[in-house]
Amino acid sequence: MTDYSVPDESVITGLTGHRFPGGSYTVEHWENALLTECTGAELLPNGMVHPVALFHMPIFGAGTSIAEMFALGQAESDLSIMIESYDWEIFMPLKEEICYSISGEISSAERRNSAQLNVHDRIQFRFEIYNPEKIIAARSTITWLYTRNTL
Amino acid sequence: MTPAVGDQIPEWIMEHVSAQRMRTMAALLRDPNPLHWDRDAVAALPFELGQRTINQGPLGLSYMVNMLHAWAGPSCIRRIVMRFPQVVLDAEYVVARGEVMALREGPEEQLAECRIWLEHSERGVLLEGTAVVAVPSLA
Numbered sequence: 001m002t003d004y005s006v007p008d009e010s011v012i013t014g015l016t017g018h019r020f021p022g023g024s025y026t027v028e029h030w031e032n033a034l035l036t037e038c039t040g041a042e043l044l045p046n047g048m049v050h051p052v053a054l055f056h057m058p059i060f061g062a063g064t065s066i067a068e069m070f071a072l073g074q075a076e077s078d079l080s081i082m083i084e085s086y087d088w089e090i091f092m093p094l095k096e097e098i099c100y101s102i103s104g105e106i107s108s109a110e111r112r113n114s115a116q117l118n119v120h121d122r123i124q125f126r127f128e129i130y131n132p133e134k135i136i137a138a139r140s141t142i143t144w145l146y147t148r149n150t151l
Numbered sequence: 152m153t154p155a156v157g158d159q160i161p162e163w164i165m166e167h168v169s170a171q172r173m174r175t176m177a178a179l180l181r182d183p184n185p186l187h188w189d190r191d192a193v194a195a196l197p198f199e200l201g202q203r204t205i206n207q208g209p210l211g212l213s214y215m216v217n218m219l220h221a222w223a224g225p226s227c228i229r230r231i232v233m234r235f236p237q238v239v240l241d242a243e244y245v246v247a248r249g250e251v252m253a254l255r256e257g258p259e260e261q262l263a264e265c266r267i268w269l270e271h272s273e274r275g276v277l278l279e280g281t282a283v284v285a286v287p288s289l290a
Contacts, residue, residue, distance in 0.1 A: 035176075035179060040213075052213040084235075085280075086231075087232045090229055
């Protein structure tokens with residue numbers, strides 16, 4: 001097992017409030033078709049986007065990436081991340097070929113210690129998706145655990 | 152459909168979790184994590200998972216989405232919160248299940264609060280969470 005240095009707690013807690021650049025994202029038909037097929041479902045009617053897009057669509061639309069989110073928390077490796085939870089709030093169905101505006105931030109970042117994981121960091125990312133009329137369409141909250149020296 | 156508290160949501164079955172779909176998903180998500188496409192990387196972990204790739208969290212969650220859509224329609228989901236106590240592995244047979252825990256009137260619709268989970272016959276509950284779903288009103 002490689003021995004990694006654990007980031008200072010202040011560096012982790014200081015991530016709270018970090019805002020991503022923001023931007024926009026359009027789910028095209030081909031992408032929705034592939035995503036939906038991966039879930040084992042048929043395409044939804046009327047150009048609706050399968051909700052599984054609520055994971056990556058806000059990440060990309062906010063101007064970040066899974067790799068950057070790993071790096072912000074100083075993940076020891078891609079393998080060291082555990083999912084605590086995904087929380088998807090859907091205020092209106094998302095549609096293909098519609099350009100949504102997206103904002104994102106780190107809503108909380110804290111150090112924790114548990115019997116199961118020992119010292120680890122819990123980082124929560126919150127993204128909001130707005131339709132062209134600036135009405136919120138969905139919110140995605142991702143909570144990951146950055147384990148330290150477990151692998 | 153007129154739901155009642157205690158109703159079981161009809162199950163949704165994924166007969167064979169597909170490693171190929173994980174690879175497609177990894178590409179779409181630009182997800183660099185090799186656990187989703189490299190069986191050797193998974194086998195090297197100290198968890199005795201064998202030569203099998205690990206399903207992306209959103210894909211496991213999507214099986215519950217599909218169950219809820221089949222039950223209450225393609226635009227029924229208002230909120231879904233999911234935790235991931237165990238991984239889902241390629242080639243597994245898993246079943247999405249759910250139960251209506253409460254009914255309440257929302258501003259414009261009746262809402263069912265549901266407990267939902269993904270089950271494996273030997274390993275038990277792999278994913279678990281809650282959903283708020285718009286359902287036809289009793290009124």
